[in-house]
Amino acid sequence: QVQLVESGGASVQAGDSLKLSCTVSGRTGRYDYAVGWFRQTPGKEREFVSALNWNERYYIDSVKGRFTISRDNVKSPVYLQMNTLKPEDTAVYYCAATPLFSGSFSYLRATSWSYWGQGTQVIVSS
8 A cells, every 4th residue: 555645735825836745655665656746626626737757747738837846766755846826726736646657647637546645735815
């Protein structure tokens, strides 16, 4: 089993920055798992934000240039640095993990991911 715990959510003003952390523990091995970030607002489906699959990085268009996913080493959390935040970034942000994937993996779909954290709230006020 793999356990994920998110942290770093907060209430901020538009234009501010936040850094979310996802701590991955359990039977992870060495870089065995891809880690992704999703977000969800009430009444909407969970939306893909970003993912780190070995050294490949993926982002949705609306966060490109503003968000950066990173990991310092195999033992460190996976971070999501969020800059120039906008009110539309307001959501509960979830960390997800799945075994390292190939090109055919549907990383945009939440149902494709195997493990999930409990989420951390981000509120961006205008």
